[in-house]
Amino acid sequence: MGGGKKAKPDRLADFAAAAAATLPGEVWDYLDGGAGAEWTLRENTAAFARRTLRPRVLTDVSRVSPATTLLGAALPHPVGIAPTAYHRLVHPDGEVATATGAAGALHVVSMFASTPLADIAAAASGPLWMQLYWLRDRAVLLDLVRRAEAAGFDALVLTVDTPTVARRPRDARNGFTVPPGVAAVNVAASVMASSHVAQDGSSAIERHSREQFDQTTTWADLAWLRERSPLPLVLKGILTAEDTRLARAHGVDAVIVSNHGGRQLDGAPATVDALTEVVDAAAGLPVLLDGGVRSGRDALVALALGARAVLLGRPVVWGLAHAGADGVRAVLNLVVDELTEAMTLTGRPTLADLDRSAVSGTR
Numbered sequence: 007m008g009g010g011k012k013a014k015p016d017r018l019a020d021f022a023a024a025a026a027a028t029l030p031g032e033v034w035d036y037l038d039g040g041a042g043a044e045w046t047l048r049e050n051t052a053a054f055a056r057r058t059l060r061p062r063v064l065t066d067v068s069r070v071s072p073a074t075t076l077l078g079a080a081l082p083h084p085v086g087i088a089p090t091a092y093h094r095l096v097h098p099d100g101e102v103a104t105a106t107g108a109a110g111a112l113h114v115v116s117m118f119a120s121t122p123l124a125d126i127a128a129a130a131s132g133p134l135w136m137q138l139y140w141l142r143d144r145a146v147l148l149d150l151v152r153r154a155e156a157a158g159f160d161a162l163v164l165t166v167d168t169p170t171v172a173r174r175p176r177d178a179r180n181g182f183t184v185p186p187g188v189a190a191v192n193v194a195a196s197v198m199a200s201s202h203v204a205q206d207g208s209s210a211i212e213r214h215s216r217e218q219f220d221q222t223t224t225w226a227d228l229a230w231l232r233e234r235s236p237l238p239l240v241l242k243g244i245l246t247a248e249d250t251r252l253a254r255a256h257g258v259d260a261v262i263v264s265n266h267g268g269r270q271l272d273g274a275p276a277t278v279d280a281l282t283e284v285v286d287a288a289a290g291l292p293v294l295l296d297g298g299v300r301s302g303r304d305a306l307v308a309l310a311l312g313a314r315a316v317l318l319g320r321p322v323v324w325g326l327a328h329a330g331a332d333g334v335r336a337v338l339n340l341v342v343d344e345l346t347e348a349m350t351l352t353g354r355p356t357l358a359d360l361d362r363s364a365v366s367g368t369r
């Protein structure tokens with residue numbers, strides 16, 4: 007940048023800088039922050055940086071395509087949108103703008119989306135998956151599932167790394183509270199009330215989760231959800247071979263390797279470091295990954311190690327904050343263009359040509 011002109015962002019870091027400069031401090035901290043000492047948050051990106059690529063040459067890369075399929079749906083590329091809450095915190099059109107900007111990409115919508123599911127679906131042109139936290143009030147949970155089904159969502163994503171929202175020191179310090187003009191409009195207001203109640207030195211979303219999330223949930227409860235919805239079920243927040251085998255045994259349709267972007271268990275491994283153990287245990291069950299993907303090169307590493315798709319959390323919100331739907335589209339295009347270039351230069355013209363031989367350990 008420089009020269010006094012506002013340069014067009016051409017790296018994800020530029021979108022982050024623009025969002026940091028314009029968003030209110032407590033909103034930026036909520037978006038950017040992590041749990042505990044933020045070790046896992048830093049490790050997610052650091053672990054990608056430690057990997058090197060092993061290029062092959064003379065493979066005919068005149069036609070490179072990142073196209074793929076997932077749960078029966080065709081996707082133009084394997085870069086999707088992770089569920090993040092309350093998009094109206096950063097842009098008045100919220101998740102509707104996100105859905106427009108997704109432009110055919112996989113879009114996982116948060117349970118705490120701040121615009122109606124039907125409006126999000128009307129703006130979408132690619133697969134829509136509905137993310138859920140297991141509420142104590144199962145009637146409210148089921149009502150959300152019904153709304154997602156009615157809006158034409160394609161799958162349910164149960165987030166399993168959040169029996170309660172972890173202590174996030176920045177949010178606690180800021181007394182972070184969901185402001186009155188922004189709300190999780192797809193969930194009964196009575197269940198969301200405490201997320202709007204401020205208290206000095208404590209995060210309202212952490213208090214809210216302790217009050218409303220069901221901490222008794224076990225693998226046996228998945229059957230309750232499966233019996234009530236025909237939609238495929240995906241588990242988000244898997245980091246071990248043991249839990250991957252349990253997911254398979256319980257008939258789950260896909261798993262997402264995730265540490266919630268370093269916002270839940272601080273000390274959990276970087277997602278790229280947990281990926282191969284999960285892929286090996288998955289025995290063909292589709293595995294996705296989120297956490298720390300900040301370039302097409304990172305995406306290529308995860309795909310080579312066996313992820314079927316990667317999801318972007320914070321970068322999509324940076325794009326949304328910067329320029330609404332156009333910003334979301336720009337962020338996705340940037341990563342997909344980098345991925346396509348990395349496929350070209352590593353000599354792997356399709357995702358089927360990518361395997362672990364494209365990546366080496368540590369540099």
Ligand SMILES: Cc1cc2nc3c(=O)[nH]c(=O)nc-3n(C[C@H](O)[C@H](O)[C@H](O)COP(=O)(O)O)c2cc1C
Binds near residue numbers: 117242317
């Ligand atoms: C502001 C914010 C809100 C989030 N809200 C949710 C949510 O509602 N549901 C959920 O399952 N994950 C949520 N996540 C976690 C993301 O889905 C994802 O795991 C994480 O952001 C990926 O890491 P990245 O931000 O490094 O790409 C949230 C993350 C952020 C940053």
Ligand SMILES: CCCCC(=O)C(=O)O
Binds near residue numbers: 118211
């Ligand atoms: C109740 C939690 C809010 C959304 C979330 O998962 C996050 O902020 O990471």
